[in-house]
Amino acid sequence: MERSGTEEQQIVSMELTQADQKQIADWLGAKCGAMRCKCCGYMGWQIVPLAMLPIVVDLHSTRFFYSAGQPLVGVTCTNCGHVLFFNPAVIGIKPDVPATAEVPGATPGE
Numbered sequence: 001m002e003r004s005g006t007e008e009q010q011i012v013s014m015e016l017t018q019a020d021q022k023q024i025a026d027w028l029g030a031k032c033g034a035m036r037c038k039c040c041g042y043m044g045w046q047i048v049p050l051a052m053l054p055i056v057v058d059l060h061s062t063r064f065f066y067s068a069g070q071p072l073v074g075v076t077c078t079n080c081g082h083v084l085f086f087n088p089a090v091i092g093i094k095p096d097v098p099a100t101a102e103v104p105g106a107t108p109g110e
């Protein structure tokens with residue numbers, strides 16, 4: 001988890017359908033062509049089957065700010081594991097974002 005001052009980021013995940021994953025693959029092929037990993041130079045990528053939503057957490061009050069994040073979809077280099085994130089709205093998909101995260105003991109923020 002990343003820390004910034006009194007805030008910490010957690011991840012809420014949302015499953016992508018097979019149709020979503022195909023749309024991501026088609027979009028990446030059209031927009032990015034033969035993508036090379038910036039870390040290792042490899043050209044093999046795998047779509048992460050979950051969309052993610054960063055959530056801001058205030059560590060002093062333990063409040064969760066669910067609406068603070070932007071959904072993201074990821075692709076992972078199959079050689080070194082480097083991950084790239086893309087905005088699903090630009091790709092044309094809308095992952096189902098849960099109204100609240102299923103975090104035990106969490107108190108939703110205002």
